[in-house]
Amino acid sequence: MTLFLLDTNMVSYIVRHRSAAARARLLGLKHGDTGCISAITEAEIRYGLALRPQATALRAMMEGFLASIPILPWASNEAKVYGEVRAQLQRTGKMLGSQDLQIAAHAVALNAILVTHDAAFRQVSDLHAIEDWATDL
Numbered sequence: 001m002t003l004f005l006l007d008t009n010m011v012s013y014i015v016r017h018r019s020a021a022a023r024a025r026l027l028g029l030k031h032g033d034t035g036c037i038s039a040i041t042e043a044e045i046r047y048g049l050a051l052r053p054q055a056t057a058l059r060a061m062m063e064g065f066l067a068s069i070p071i072l073p074w075a076s077n078e079a080k081v082y083g084e085v086r087a088q089l090q091r092t093g094k095m096l097g098s099q100d101l102q103i104a105a106h107a108v109a110l111n112a113i114l115v116t117h118d119a120a121f122r123q124v125s126d127l128h129a130i131e132d133w134a135t136d137l
Contacts, residue, residue: 001032004131005072005107007100007116008044011037013134015065016058022115022133035115036070038106040099074106081109085126094123 006014006026013019014026026035045066049059082105089095096104104124107114113129114121117137121130 001034002030003110003112004029004033004035004115005103005110005112006035006037006041006069007103007114007118007121008041009117010115010133011041011045011065013117013137015061019134019137021136025133034070036072036112038072038103039074040102040106042066042071044099072106072110074102078102078106078109081105081126085124088126089123096120096123 004026010019010022014023017023029035045062049055049062052058082102085105085108086101089101095101100118100120101124104114104121104127106112107128108124108126111128113131114127115131115133117132117134121127
């Protein structure tokens with residue numbers, strides 16, 4: 001069983017139909033594989049929606065997506081990994097945004113494959129693997 005943790009940009013590409021390749025990859029996961037998001041990703045999505053209250057169609061699409069995918073909690077183990085990953089990045093002079101760092105730490109803690117289009121995550125050497133499903137962008 002493989003756990004695929006989708007980053008916020010990948011969710012956006014899938015929900016907004018910007019990447020047919022990413023959408024097909026999610027829908028075509030093998031039996032036993034799981035596509036999911038972090039509670040941090042949900043928070044980023046909800047923040048984006050709060051900034052655009054007039055975007056009712058987008059809100060409906062996002063709510064449908066959020067209802068259809070497992071949303072994994074961010075808890076003490078993820079916080080521990082976050083501290084370690086952040087310190088390691090700081091020692092090497094690298095940094096990610098705080099939410100991106102939390103999502104990366106979540107993927108590390110779960111030993112999940114992080115699914116993102118954002119190359120900045122490649123700075124996190126502790127990540128099990130990174131995949132970019134939006135190959136058509």
